[in-house]
Amino acid sequence: MGMSACSHHHQASHGLEGAPLSGALEAAQVRCVRLNERMTPPRRRVLELLLQAGGPMKAYDLIAKFGENGAAAxxxxxxxxxxxxxxxxFAHRIESLNAYMACRFGEETHTAAFLICGxxxxxxxxxxxxxxxxxGAAKAAGYTLTGVTVEARGLCTPCASA
Amino acid sequence: MGMSACSHHHQASHGLEGAPLSGALEAAQVRCVRLNERMTPPRRRVLELLLQAGGPMKAYDLIAKFGENGAAAxxxxxxxxxxxxxxxxFAHRIESLNAYMACRFGEETHTAAFLICGxxxxxxxxxxxxxxxxxGAAKAAGYTLTGVTVEARGLCTPCASA
DNA sequence: CGCGCATTTGTTATAAAGTAACATAACTAG
DNA sequence: CTAGTTATGTTACTTTATAACAAATGCGCG
Structure with a gap:
């Protein structure tokens, strides 16, 4: 759930802007065309917000920032x-944060895993x-796997040393 | 988040009752004493409900069943x-279900992992x-780990064959 | 083209999940 | 027994997410 209270706010931004941002959006667009999916304006806009943030965003923060002129969605x-x-x-839900984040990797389907500073x-x-x-465990239990979520909690370097 | 719609409801119960139930509650009580923690009535009651269910329970289902005579908490x-x-x-939160489940294992601190039929x-x-x-990945990223969540999605045998 | 079907979006309303804040009670150490 | 801490009771509220249905858009096909 929430973070432990923490007084030191470092948080490098990691977000995209300018050419890298439009490049990433364009790449997503291309991939959609190839897969016969539609990168529509609202989808593109939400992906843009996630890429700009460069980190987890709450759904209601996306909702608040969605409109071009301060209007919410x-x-x-x-x-x-x-x-x-x-x-x-293109994005992942981070279950333990109730938040969403742009996928950092290419299109190969990978097991999404996250390191989260508590x-x-x-x-x-x-x-x-x-x-x-x-x-093996899934097989033993009679389960056919379709996907796995891994979310690791820890302390990042600045928080651990503070 | 939710399950895919699914018409076949098998769901063996797995829940505890009678002597196994009271035994498990007693064991938890004992463990609390040893650790200098307090197994108070509401805590015991919630654990009892989780053990009886034998599977994931939503918080508001626990709230509804909490009172002995149909009263909600x-x-x-x-x-x-x-x-x-x-x-x-004694229990785990299952992030991808927004649900809670009694821990199946003993007191050694393990990495909780779940197989969930979608x-x-x-x-x-x-x-x-x-x-x-x-x-290794955590170390490379400068994180000190404190805990890990693993939730695997799949289909159980009855659902896969139906 | 223009009709029909599927997909996506817009909109209203409401459900589900979780927490803040503060008062009261119960344990526990001295 | 009294002061401090930990747990509970209670009210109100916030945050997160979805149902349901109407309108629009894209898309294949005759």
Whole structure:
């Protein structure tokens, strides 16, 4: 759930802007065309906000920032865009934060895993940490796997040393 | 979030009752004494409901069932008990379901991992599936780990064959 | 083209999940 | 027994998310 109270606010921004931002949006667009999916204006706008943020965003912050001129969106507009972006792998829901984040990696379907600082909220998506033995345990229990969520809690360097 | 619609409702109950139930409650009580923690009536009651259910329960279902004679609890009563039970390892929050489940294992602190059927909701806690390389990835990113959540989605045997 | 179907969006309303804040009570150490 | 801490009771509210249905848009096809 929430962070522990933490007095030191560092939080490098990590967000995209300018050419990298439009490049990432363009790449998403291209990928949609290839997959026969539609990158519509609201979907594109939500992805843009996530890429600009460069970290986890709450749904209602997206809703508040959605409109170009300070106007908010209606909740379903943003939730539907988030559903789409998650289905296509452009974004992930971070369950333990009730937040959403642009996917850092390419289109290959990976096991999304996150390192979350419990103090400042800094969150990184990481690769290659699929749980060992999970396949075996699932098989033993008679489950066919469709996806795995890994969310690791910890302290980032600045928070640990403060 | 929710399950995919699914017409077949099997769901073996897995819940405790009678002697096994009171035994489990007694064991929790004993463990609390040893750790100098207090197994108070509301905490005990919430744990009892979780053990009886034998599977994930929503907070508001616990709230509704809390009172002995059909009376509901106030939300903070149950949420506080759930916080306590989670801290002590008697229960886990299942992030991707917004639900809570009694811990199936003993007191050793383990990485809680779950197999969740996306169709019928059947959920099992499993052991020994800590993510490979997570320690390394965390270290590389400068994180000190404090805990890990693993939630695997899939289809249980009845749902897969239906 | 223009008709029909599927997908997406707009909109209103409401459900579900969780917490803040503060008063009261119960344990526990001295 | 009294002061401090921990837990509970209670009211009110915030945050998060979805249902339901109407309007619009895109898209294949005759």
């Amino acid at each position: 209606k909740p379903p507009t943003v939730y539907r865009a988030l559903d789409f972006l998650s289905r296509q792998g 103090c400042c909220g800094e969150t990184q998506e990481i690769e290659g940490v699929a749980p060992a033995n999970l396949e | 106030k939300p903070p009563t149950v949420y506080r008990a759930l916080d306590f039970l989670s801290r002590q390892g 169709c019928c909701g059947e959920t099992q806690e499993i052991e020994g599936v800590a993510p490979a390389n997570l320690e």
